[in-house]
Amino acid sequence: MxxxxxxxxxxxxxxxxxxTSRDLTDAVNHALAEAGRPLLSLDVVKPMIGGGAKKMLERSLEATGGCSEEETKRLYGLLLAFYEENLSNGxxxxxxxxxxxxxxxxxxxxxxxxxxxxxxxxxxxxxxxxxxxxxxxxxxxxxxxxxxxxxxxxxxxxxxxxxxxxxxxxxxxxxxxxxxxxxxxxxxxxxxxxxxxxxxxxxxxxxxxxxxxxxxxxxxxxx
The missing domain is CATH 3.40.50.1000 (HAD superfamily/HAD-like)
Known part of the structure; x- marks a missing residue:
């Protein structure tokens, strides 16, 4: 051999x-909900994954109307905190x-x-x-x-x-x-x-x- x-x-x-798409989608939607944005489906979030959490969030915010740099920073912190606590659920x-x-x-x-x-x-x-x-x-x-x-x-x-x-x-x-x-x-x-x-x-x-x-x-x- x-x-x-x-x-x-x-x-x-x-x-x-x-x-990991279900847990990442949940984290994205947690941030979007905090911002009063419409939530995104699993299929919409999946192609946004790969470049890191910040890039994923930025893409999701662009898809729901754009966002200021200051608000993006706030939501990024919320996304990370939520994901860290729920990253293996699904x-x-x-x-x-x-x-x-x-x-x-x-x-x-x-x-x-x-x-x-x-x-x-x-x-x-x-x-x-x-x-x-x-x-x-x-x-x-x-x-x-x-x-x-x-x-x-x-x-x-x-x-x-x-x-x-x-x-x-x-x-x-x-x-x-x-x-x-x-x-x-x-x-x-x-x-x-x-x-x-x-x-x-x-x-x-x-x-x-x-x-x-x-x-x-x-x-x-x-x-």
Missing amino acids: HDFPFAVIGFDLDGTLLD TVAFPGMIDALDRLSAMNVKLAICTNKFERFAEKLLTELDLRDRFAAVIGGDTMGKGNAKPSAAPIHEMITRAGGGRAAFVGDSIYDVMAAKNAGIPSIAVSFGFLNQAVEELGADAIIDHYDALIATLERLG
Whole structure:
């Protein structure tokens, strides 16, 4: 049996490993309700996810009439506080994800996360879902300091280093993920079941999967 071609597999979190859309939509709607705005459906909020909570809120406010910078700042604080208290209520793993992680771990592949979610939220969410121990590293959107979230290569490089180094690939669902991987010089896989705001084929990933059942074979092919 040939050796697996990658030492580290990195994953985005929201829309890649976990369907967090219900809890994020609840947080957005909590902020919108506080502002007296109409609430948004799950399907409307999903494409707004991926660039971090602030960008998600800004997009939701634009969709409901715009907002001053001062009011946006106030609502951002409310959104974060609500989300921190409710971030695992409706979040679930995507089908086949746990089995794929088990198979990779059985091959001694290190697993890691690089997300634009704040690190403390990612850590809390993974812990509440009993997933944290599966990952050698968790890099958040604020881990590397301002201006160093995806699509910067910096968090990808740090993720690989903290996971022990070696050849790596990255799995995600957004242009931020694909560009971060490209900027870091590693191959990327896009998941078609994520929070897409454009056709998955337009992301420019090296491969696409429709289900986690296809992940291992796709990584072997890329390797």
